[in-house]
Amino acid sequence: MFSIGQLSKQTGVKVPTIRYYEQVGLLVSAGRTEGNQRRYDKGGLERLGFIRHARDLGFSIEAITALIDLQQHPDRSCQEATLIAQHQLTDVREKLLRLKALEAELVRIADGCDGEGNSEECYVLASLADHQHCRGEH
Amino acid sequence: MFSIGQLSKQTGVKVPTIRYYEQVGLLVSAGRTEGNQRRYDKGGLERLGFIRHARDLGFSIEAITALIDLQQHPDRSCQEATLIAQHQLTDVREKLLRLKALEAELVRIADGCDGEGNSEECYVLASLADHQHCRGEH
DNA sequence: TCTACAACCTCTAGTCACTAGAGCTTCAAG
DNA sequence: CTTGAAGCTCTAGTGACTAGAGGTTGTAGA
Structure with missing residues (x-):
């Protein structure tokens, strides 16, 4: 115990x-x-x-x-369990796609700036203000 | 307006x-x-x-x-904004790694089962009950 | 056997980023 | 001038916990 x-x-x-x-x-x-x-x-x-x-x-x-x-119901088909797992897999794959797109844009944003200069001309802030630069959806 | x-x-x-x-x-x-x-x-x-x-x-x-x-403070360095963006990028990359590992295991679990038979011998449930099969961490 | 204290108990409230609903008021088209 | 869509505030709910208060129990050492 x-x-x-x-x-x-x-x-x-x-x-x-x-x-x-x-x-x-x-x-x-x-x-x-x-x-x-x-x-x-x-x-x-x-x-x-x-x-x-x-x-x-x-x-x-x-x-x-x-x-x-x-x-708890061993008589019930295993199909249901497989469905739940497959649904979860679909979910994970969708999240993966989304995250990959985000990564690409964040690389563009975070690496586009040398970290110097003042925030008035900051590339990070400009990129976030202007959605136009983005490739693809979000 | x-x-x-x-x-x-x-x-x-x-x-x-x-x-x-x-x-x-x-x-x-x-x-x-x-x-x-x-x-x-x-x-x-x-x-x-x-x-x-x-x-x-x-x-x-x-x-x-x-x-x-x-x-709102254009005099402040852009470095801070870049740091925030890079932190976010690190975060996204960590999530990506984790999700990829999950995807691999879910494929193993969800595809290992033909969906037939009853839940007593269901591969999905067995896999979830037994952590041993897993490669890597989680 | 006694005592100290770590570990347990319940209950409420807080986290994040919204979302839903009740019950009321305002705006604008016809 | 009426109607109803859209606005307002306020409270409470979501998911999956986490934190804290304030009290009780289990157990190891003296």
């Missing part, structure tokens, strides 16, 4: 975050000692590890709730 | 967002009609355009406040 602090150390999830996960129903309520402190078993450790991993991969709490739900 | 709605249409920034920007001091308080409605001139339009562009590039409100501050 682990205390919440031990669980935290083993998973790398902060103590208040564990309590928060329980509060929003992501983690089933832990058993308690007579003095009302939470105690976890190996199962609890594994569930939190799952959540941690999924959160690290950017899955929303909502998506993780759905995945855990699927785990 | 523009109303807040016209300003919104021209810049693509939603009306409540414009009011929010004013509230947090990002946009100087607009002049008002006798009936207390905001009226903007060309300067206001340009300032909001600047903010919009910077937000699109992911600059925080705090960073934008600093940039606007620099604009």
Whole structure:
């Protein structure tokens, strides 16, 4: 049996975050000692590890709730889980595209200026004021 | 002179967002009609355009406040603005690296499963439960 | 067995950058 | 002069935590 602090150390999830996960129903309520402190078993450790991993991969709490739900119903098709993962992948790819475009423009802006001179003629500020220079959307 | 709605249409920034920007001091308080409605001139339009562009590039409100501050003090060196932009670029590049790693793992997870069978043997769920398979950090 | 104190508990409020809604007033076209 | 879209303020909600206050419990050492 682990205390919440031990669980935290083993998973790398902060103590208040564990309590928060329980509060929003992501983690089933832990058993308690007579003095009302939470105690976890190996199962609890594994569930939190799952959540941690999924959160690290950017899955929303909502998506993780759905995945855990699927785990608890082994009769249900795996297709749903795959759909959630693929949706997440699409999401990540969209963000990647956006970020790449931003990087390009920031390079243009940040490197276009030698850092000398005063801000009246600053290239950074001029670039931000004038959207015209931008290639592509945002 | 523009109303807040016209300003919104021209810049693509939603009306409540414009009011929010004013509230947090990002946009100087607009002049008002006798009936207390905001009226903007060309300067206001340009300032909001600047903010919009910077937000699109992911600059925080705090960073934008600093940039606007620099604009208002043309005697100050441009170096500070360049620093802010470079900091933002570093940030974007870090996010890019992280996202690329996530993409790789999501491909592994989402494509490793044919979507058939039940969730007991689902590769997505197994992968999320078991961190061991992961290459690299997260 | 006692004591000290780290770790636990609950609850509320704060973070960021908005967004939504209630309930009211003003502006402008017909 | 009427109508209704657009404006106003204020409060509260979003997601995923994080921080702090103020009180209680568990446990290691004396």
